[in-house]
Amino acid sequence: MKIIVSEDGHLWNDKNPILEQYAEDVIVISYYMREPYEHEKKYKYIDVKIPAMLGMDENGALTSIRYRCLNNHIEELLEIIDWDSEVLVLSDNESSTLYPYKLLQTIDDIRLHLWTVKPFPFESRKRISVYNELVADLSNTVSVLAMRFEILEKHRNMKMGQFFEDIQKQIEELFPQIYAQIRCMYDHYDRKYFFDFNEGAYIDTNFEKGFIQIDNYDGFDLLGDIDDEGLAVMEKENQMFITPRSDGKELCNVLKKARNELAKANGIEFHTEEYPFDGACGGTCPKCDEESRYLISELEKIRAEDRVYPQLEIEERFVSGHDNELQTEVEDEPFRLMGVPGPMPTNDSKNGKSIKIPDFLRRDSDE
Amino acid sequence: MSKIMGISRLRTGTDGKGITTLVTFYNCPLKCKYCINNKCHDDEWVLTDYTPKELLNLVMVDDSYFKMSGGGITFGGGEPLLQTEFIEEFVRIAPTEWNIRIETSLNVKWNAIEPLIPNISQWIIDIKDMNDDIYKEYTGISNASMKSNLKKLVKLISPERLHLRFPNIPGYNSSEDVEKSLDEVKHIDCKKEVFDYIFVDTDAECRKIGWL
Numbered sequence: 001m002k003i004i005v006s007e008d009g010h011l012w013n014d015k016n017p018i019l020e021q022y023a024e025d026v027i028v029i030s031y032y033m034r035e036p037y038e039h040e041k042k043y044k045y046i047d048v049k050i051p052a053m054l055g056m057d058e059n060g061a062l063t064s065i066r067y068r069c070l071n072n073h074i075e076e077l078l079e080i081i082d083w084d085s086e087v088l089v090l091s092d093n094e095s096s097t098l099y100p101y102k103l104l105q106t107i108d109d110i111r112l113h114l115w116t117v118k119p120f121p122f123e124s125r126k127r128i129s130v131y132n133e134l135v136a137d138l139s140n141t142v143s144v145l146a147m148r149f150e151i152l153e154k155h156r157n158m159k160m161g162q163f164f165e166d167i168q169k170q171i172e173e174l175f176p177q178i179y180a181q182i183r184c185m186y187d188h189y190d191r192k193y194f195f196d197f198n199e200g201a202y203i204d205t206n207f208e209k210g211f212i213q214i215d216n217y218d219g220f221d222l223l224g225d226i227d228d229e230g231l232a233v234m235e236k237e238n239q240m241f242i243t244p245r246s247d248g249k250e251l252c253n254v255l256k257k258a259r260n261e262l263a264k265a266n267g268i269e270f271h272t273e274e275y276p277f278d279g280a281c282g283g284t285c286p287k288c289d290e291e292s293r294y295l296i297s298e299l300e301k302i303r304a305e306d307r308v309y310p311q312l313e314i315e316e317r318f319v320s321g322h323d324n325e326l327q328t329e330v331e332d333e334p335f336r337l338m339g340v341p342g343p344m345p346t347n348d349s350k351n352g353k354s355i356k357i358p359d360f361l362r363r364d365s366d367e
Numbered sequence: 368m369s370k371i372m373g374i375s376r377l378r379t380g381t382d383g384k385g386i387t388t389l390v391t392f393y394n395c396p397l398k399c400k401y402c403i404n405n406k407c408h409d410d411e412w413v414l415t416d417y418t419p420k421e422l423l424n425l426v427m428v429d430d431s432y433f434k435m436s437g438g439g440i441t442f443g444g445g446e447p448l449l450q451t452e453f454i455e456e457f458v459r460i461a462p463t464e465w466n467i468r469i470e471t472s473l474n475v476k477w478n479a480i481e482p483l484i485p486n487i488s489q490w491i492i493d494i495k496d497m498n499d500d501i502y503k504e505y506t507g508i509s510n511a512s513m514k515s516n517l518k519k520l521v522k523l524i525s526p527e528r529l530h531l532r533f534p535n536i537p538g539y540n541s542s543e544d545v546e547k548s549l550d551e552v553k554h555i556d557c558k559k560e561v562f563d564y565i566f567v568d569t570d571a572e573c574r575k576i577g578w579l
Contacts, residue, residue, distance in 0.1 A: 255432060258431075258435055259431070282377065283376075284376070284377060289428050292429065295431055296428075296430050296431060309434045309435045312432065312436040313436070314380050314385050314436045314438070
């Protein structure tokens with residue numbers, strides 16, 4: 001995955017030490033046309049030529065001179081990106097850090113991931129307006145992480161430099177998780193994700209267009225490309241999610257055997273297939289659901305009184321810290337792609353196996 | 368139609384027997400300090416309403432598992448009893464073999480409870496605490512309605528359909544308080560569960576990442 005930063009970012013720029021670990025994949029957009037510093041030699045630079053001009057580049061959005069000049073370097077940028085289809089653009093409250101993102105949005109073969117930071121509330125209206133204009137369209141994007149700088153009581157007497165040092169510590173811990181979670185998205189071509197800071201994970205929104213605000217950041221509207229009073233609408237059939245769980249694969253195997261037994265008990269022609277899913281499993285998947293629906297439709301052809309439902313025993317558990325956990329404990333898998341926030345499922349594996357497998361399911365897997 | 372907060376499939380034994388799908392609604396009369404679903408008070412951003420039929424179409428995919436395991440749909444939230452009409456209609460159209468359960472504070476008007484009594488397989492009631500002062504401090508409202516509703520409900524349903532939950536709430540009740548709560552309902556011969564909240568030392572967590 002290629003990582004793109006802009007030299008004039010406040011948080012994300014070529015001096016951020018986090019990037020050193022990923023040096024060979026980092027591309028820096030530079031507008032300053034000067035000899036590279038020593039640390040810069042490990043990254044790839046796009047030197048954007050900007051004509052000398054008097055005065056400020058008043059318009060910070062897509063009609064700005066910087067953006068238009070960057071546009072002249074699209075071929076160069078794509079050449080560096082090369083065969084990598086995954087690109088993470090790290091931007092912050094400096095609007096120009098979003099320009100590479102806006103440029104790459106126009107390229108269909110690129111799977112774009114965006115990290116962006118909302119401007120401070122005390123920044124100028126112009127800056128905030130430009131920023132909002134740039135994030136109004138999030139089409140052609142696989143994942144979005146939108147953060148804001150939280151100013152806490154302890155920050156109030158800090159200088160700006162100290163404040164950013166504090167933020168830096170936070171993102172140093174966060175970034176490796178983000179990087180790893182994005183890698184989990186590679187094989188899911190039809191999904192989109194939004195990072196939920198409450199969950200500490202990307203939410204699989206799994207709908208085709210637009211994003212919905214699902215974190216608690218007040219007033220942060222991500223408009224997406226469905227315009228409904230500024231809010232994106234999630235398609236209803238995609239709202240139901242499976243939450244990955246540590247015993248997901250085990251549950252999947254139990255349910256697969258249950259489907260086989262159900263088909264056998266009712267004389268239904270049925271062959272289950274293995275779905276090569278690599279990652280945190282929630283116990284089912286589109287293939288498993290397809291099989292389930294098939295069996296339901298076949299059962300409807302049989303008179304209700306003649307249908308047989310073999311017993312599947314699942315023990316009820318009195319699990320501590322059920323739906324009022326202050327915070328769930330960290331689960332085994334470091335990468336979590338989670339569904340729409342709802343009550344957090346308990347980690348069943350902590351309490352031993354909660355699934356009692358009845359005798360008719362206790363067969364060798366190759367039977 | 369109702370605004371649905373979440374639909375969580377394939378829950379095993381945590382919201383009733385068998386394989387269940389938990390459907391959670393927005394809104395709740397309580398404002399619990401440690402609510403895990405505090406988002407339920409924020410339905411302002413939600414634009415998606417469901418009809419009972421739409422919900423049924425969604426959850427039908429697990430119909431076979433429900434029937435094989437004695438599971439079904441559990442309604443929670445938020446407070447599901449603020450959506451009684453929706454649940455009533457859903458129960459009317461759902462397969463009769465499904466078990467429909469409610470996870471509730473029971474702190475609503477009786478006329479939100481009564482219509483569902485014949486059709487709900489299990490009432491999972493989060494008591495919090497039987498002491499009104501403790502209850503009010505934790506949730507913001509009195510438990511008088513909850514206690515009154517519980518008294519009526521117990522007379523109308525068999526005990527195996529009732530499951531009472533008593534949390535140990537750090538900073539709000541003690542183990543002695545929980546014992547007193549249990550004592551108040553000892554005449555009700557039903558499942559009673561005492562459980563602990565998982566408490567994280569947030570100061571320590573903040574120190575780890577340099578925020579303190």
